[in-house]
Amino acid sequence: xxxxxxxxxxxxxxxxxxxxxxxxxxxxxxxxxxxxxxxxxxxxxxxxxxxxxxxxxxxxxxxxxxxxxxxxxxxxxxxxxxxxxxxxxxxxxxxxxxxxxxxxxxxxxxxxxxxxxxxxxxxxxxxxxxxxxxxxxxxxxxxxxxxxxxxxxxxxxxxxxxxxxxxxxxxxxxxxxxxxxxxxxxxxxxxxxxxxxxxxxxxxxxxxxxxxxxxxxxxxxxxxxxxxxxxxxxxxxxxxxxxxxxxxxxxxxxxxxxxxxxxxxxxxxxxxxxxxxxxxxxxxxxxxxxxxxxxxxxxxxxxxxxxxxxxxx
Numbered sequence: 001x002x003x004x005x006x007x008x009x010x011x012x013x014x015x016x017x018x019x020x021x022x023x024x025x026x027x028x029x030x031x032x033x034x035x036x037x038x039x040x041x042x043x044x045x046x047x048x049x050x051x052x053x054x055x056x057x058x059x060x061x062x063x064x065x066x067x068x069x070x071x072x073x074x075x076x077x078x079x080x081x082x083x084x085x086x087x088x089x090x091x092x093x094x095x096x097x098x099x100x101x102x103x104x105x106x107x108x109x110x111x112x113x114x115x116x117x118x119x120x121x122x123x124x125x126x127x128x129x130x131x132x133x134x135x136x137x138x139x140x141x142x143x144x145x146x147x148x149x150x151x152x153x154x155x156x157x158x159x160x161x162x163x164x165x166x167x168x169x170x171x172x173x174x175x176x177x178x179x180x181x182x183x184x185x186x187x188x189x190x191x192x193x194x195x196x197x198x199x200x201x202x203x204x205x206x207x208x209x210x211x212x213x214x215x216x217x218x219x220x221x222x223x224x225x226x227x228x229x230x231x232x233x234x235x236x237x238x239x240x241x242x243x244x245x246x247x248x249x250x251x252x253x254x255x256x257x258x259x260x261x262x263x264x265x266x267x268x269x270x271x272x273x274x275x276x277x278x279x280x281x282x283x284x285x286x287x288x289x290x291x292x293x294x295x296x297x298x299x300x301x302x303x304x305x306x307x308x309x310x311x312x313x
Contacts, residue, residue: 001026002026002027002028003027003061003063003065003208003209004028004030004057004058004061004065004097005020005028005029005065006030006046006048006064006065006088007030007048007067007068007069008029008030008035009029009033009035010067010068010069011069011158011165011197012102012197013031013065014201015198015200015202016067016102016201017029017041017201018198021039021040021041023205024040025205026040026041027040027041027042028041028042028043028057028061029041029042029043029044030043030044030045030057031046032045032047048068048084048088049080049083051087051091054088054090055090055091055094058091058092058094058095058097059095062097063208063209064088064097065099065100065102065208066084066088066100066101068084070084073262073266074128077131078127081131081132081134081135082131082134082138085138089142089146089150092150093142093146093148098214099139099148099149099150100150100153100204100207100208101150101151102155103132103153103155104132104154104156105120105154105155105156105280106129106132107124107132108120108122108129109121109125110125110272110273110276111123113273113276113279114191114278115279115280115281116193116219116278116281118154118217118218118219118284126270126272127269128266128269136152150215151207151213151214151216151217151218152216153204153220154218154219154220155220156222157192157193158194158197159195159197159296159299159303160197161306166194168232173236173304173307176240176242176243177242179242179243181243181246182233182236182242182244182245183248183249184229184246184249185254185271186251186271187229187248188229188230188246189229190229190274190276191277192227192228192229192232192278193222193278193279193280195220195222195280195282196293196294198294199220199221200220200221202221203220203282204220213288218285219281219284219285220282221282221286221291222280222282222293223295223296223299224281224282225296227296231296232296235296235297235300239297239300239301251268251271255268
């Protein structure tokens, strides 16, 4: 039966599709826009905000993976995230499909970021976090009251050089490439964990293809090195190579820029993730699956190889 990726056009969906295909699983990619497919993959057009289209998309599926990435806007999130989760859980229950929900840490307490574990309390500190908590509640009510087989696969910030998918490319790589100083948000001397995108795809695929791990929260595989912003900058500089010099974008500056730049305005409420240690612990996953996450230097070497020579992807 099919492994169906809902919201397959984003970086997580693409990485997951590759991992599932490598496991010889038949993959259905679901999105509103056409997607490139490989052997064992097919594309299905559906809008996740329309319940019947989600039900149709999951017909013949064994597992559904919800990896959609909505635009980074509280207004859009508030309008669409609860609707999408209700539609997806309804469709999964209709077909008896297992659900893997790819989540972030937004719903967790700002006072429990070192370490971030599966038992970290749901206590959102932002409007976006409140929306994510509401979405988790919808999922868990379907699990606890309606018999849905589901799990939460949680990720830290993405370690990737894909365009518009995190801070590493615009603040480090792009600036270093132009012989400019790298930039970091708030405090470069505190720990900030990043999850390497290919490891996220592999980890999510392992969870979806292992029925015994349902009804749990899993932090996806992430290297345990306690890397600070300075460490990430130094490592990127060594591998490019480039200067290790950097500047810090203060919280005040981001608030000021938010008056003119929508993305910066949306980022303001999330600044607590950058002014203190943010350490993501995936030891539960690593032990269970005997998984060794990609070390930071190796991950950066691979990312640089791919961006300089796209044919190596």
